[in-house]
Every structure is written in C-alpha cells, then in structure tokens.
Amino acid sequence: xxxxxxxxxxxxxxxxxxxxxxxxxxxxxxxxxxxxxxxxxxxxxxxxxxxxxxxxxxxxxxxxxxxxxxxxxxxxxxxxxxxxxxxxxxxxxxxxxxxxxxxxxxxxxxxxxxxxxxxxxxxxxxxxxxxxxxxx
Amino acid sequence: xxxxxxxxxxxxxxxxxxxxxxxxxxxxxxxxxxxxxxxxxxxxxxxxxxxxxxxxxxxxxxxxxxxxxxxxxxxxxxxxxxxxxxxxxxxxxxxxxxxxxxxxxxxxxxxxxxxxxxxxxxxxxxxxxxxxxxxxxxxxxxxxx
Numbered sequence: 001x002x003x004x005x006x007x008x009x010x011x012x013x014x015x016x017x018x019x020x021x022x023x024x025x026x027x028x029x030x031x032x033x034x035x036x037x038x039x040x041x042x043x044x045x046x047x048x049x050x051x052x053x054x055x056x057x058x059x060x061x062x063x064x065x066x067x068x069x070x071x072x073x074x075x076x077x078x079x080x081x082x083x084x085x086x087x088x089x090x091x092x093x094x095x096x097x098x099x100x101x102x103x104x105x106x107x108x109x110x111x112x113x114x115x116x117x118x119x120x121x122x123x124x125x126x127x128x129x130x131x132x133x134x135x136x
Numbered sequence: 137x138x139x140x141x142x143x144x145x146x147x148x149x150x151x152x153x154x155x156x157x158x159x160x161x162x163x164x165x166x167x168x169x170x171x172x173x174x175x176x177x178x179x180x181x182x183x184x185x186x187x188x189x190x191x192x193x194x195x196x197x198x199x200x201x202x203x204x205x206x207x208x209x210x211x212x213x214x215x216x217x218x219x220x221x222x223x224x225x226x227x228x229x230x231x232x233x234x235x236x237x238x239x240x241x242x243x244x245x246x247x248x249x250x251x252x253x254x255x256x257x258x259x260x261x262x263x264x265x266x267x268x269x270x271x272x273x274x275x276x277x278x279x280x281x
Contacts, residue, residue: 005161006184010191011198013154013166013237018199020147021140025211032259032266044144045151046240052152053245057159066163073164074246075233080253087232088239090224092258096265098221099211101236102229103168105222106189107196111207115215119222126226127173134231 001068014107020045023107025099032096087130094126143205155242158188167238168192169229213275228258 030039155166175185199205243251
C-alpha cells in the first residue's frame with residue numbers, strides 16, 4: 001500500500017514539475033539570474049508548494065500515524081552545522097551551473113537530450129562519492 | 137498574473153499536495169534526492185521509492201502528452217556543464233541531506249530551521265553561480281528564453 005501512495009504522489013509531483021516550469025532550464029537559470037534579466041515566475045512554484053505543505057503537514061501530523069505505516073519517519077536533526085551548509089552551497093552551485101535540481105533532471109529524461117542522462121549519471125556518482133568519502 | 141505565473145502556481149500547488157499525500161500515506165518526506173539515492177543504492181524499503189520515481193516521470197509525461205503543457209525549449213550550455221553540474225549537485229545533496237524538494241518544499245513546510253538554512257544557502261549559491269557564469273564569464277545565454 002505504501003507503493004500505491006508512492007506512485008500517486010509521484011504522478012502528482014511529476015505533473016506539477018512539468019506544469020510549473022521547473023523542468024525548463026531556461027526558466028530556472030533565468031530565475032537564478034537576479035543580476036541579469038531576472039525571470040521571477042518560479043517564485044510562485046516554491047511559494048504555493050510551501051503554502052500547501054505548511055497547512056497539509058500540520059493537519060496530517062495531528063493523526064496518530066500515517067495511513068499505511070505505523071509511524072511518521074521525520075528527520076530528527078534540527079541543528080545547523082557546517083556539513084549542511086557546505087552541502088547546500090555545493091548543490092546550489094551545481095543547480096546554477098546547469099539548471100537542474102534532482103527532480104526536474106529525472107523528469108527531463110523524457111525530453112531525450114543525451115546531456116540529461118549524463119547529468120543524472122554524474123549526480124549519482126557525486127552522491128556515491130559523498131557517501132563513500134565524506135560520510136563513511 | 138500571466139499564464140506562466142498561473143502555471144507556476146498550479147504546478148507548485150500540485151507539488152505541495154504530492155508531498156502531503158506521501159506524508160499522509162507513508163509518513164515520509166517527498167525529498168527527491170533522498171528517494172533517488174535510496175532507490176539506486178537499495179537502502180531501506182525501495183519499492184515505494186521506485187514507484188514514486190516511475191510516477192514522477194509518468195506524471196510529467198501526462199502533463200505534456202495529455203494535458204498539453206508545452207515541452208520546454210532546449211536549454212543553454214552543453215556537456216561539460218551537465219557533467220560538472222550533475223557531479224556537484226550529487227555531492228551537495230548527499231552532504232547536505234536534501235535538495236529543493238526535501239529542504240525547500242517539505243522541510244520548510246515542517247518549520248525545520250535546518251531546511252530553511254539549507255534553502256537560503258542553495259538559493260544564494262545558485263544565484264551567485266549564475267551571476268559568475270553569465271555576468272562575469274559571459275557564457276550560457278546561447279538558446280536563451
């Protein structure tokens with residue numbers, strides 16, 4: 001049953017990514033290009049998504065447990081450390097270099113550009129290196 | 137608001153709803169970098185994660201193929217940027233425990249100070265990177281918007 005929740009959530013998420021413009025590298029790089037011809041449209045994506053999660057998560061977490069599992073699996077850590085900030089800074093650099101964050105990169109496999117596949121393979125290699133070297 | 141703004145808002149509402157649906161059903165965060173890593177490395181329960189990723193592509197295919205959302209124009213830049221960008225994204229999201237979805241959409245929705253700090257950081261470094269590439273090095277505007 002968790003798979004059913006997974007696939008429906010994925011379908012909705014993927015539709016939303018495609019509709020929102022997040023899979024369009026021109027728009028993403030234009031959004032990050034505050035010093036140039038800034039394209040603010042993607043502010044609406046993050047803004048409306050967070051509005052829904054702020055309200056939705058509050059409601060869902062009042063339940064004793066999720067529908068198809070015995071407990072909620074929420075990250076326990078609340079502290080802000082150097083590793084978090086370094087990781088986030090690196091992620092932003094990669095995002096700004098090519099215009100894909102992980103979700104839109106996966107979705108963009110549909111568009112058939114060979115470079116997208118290279119981006120994803122490189123991303124998996126990066127995750128593996130980070131896993132092996134920095135956090136053994 | 138332009139059509140583009142409405143599409144961004146509608147897409148964002150669906151992304152948020154997808155995250156709430158996953159929390160409701162499985163009690164888990166819809167963080168795509170974490171889901172991808174666990175699915176690829178077969179770490180923990182993987183079936184729902186693969187289903188989520190299959191759904192992700194299926195949902196986008198439906199948006200373009202059935203709902204008629206126009207396909208994005210090919211982006212600027214080329215293979216070296218894809219390779220380096222992908223590598224750095226992979227290093228960063230694993231080190232920082234999340235990306236735009238996990239920290240930006242879900243973590244802020246959970247009022248996590250870590251996620252807010254991470255989101256502000258990757259936004260700032262993304263803006264700085266585009267500034268350097270476009271405004272200082274003067275590259276990357278090839279296909280343009």
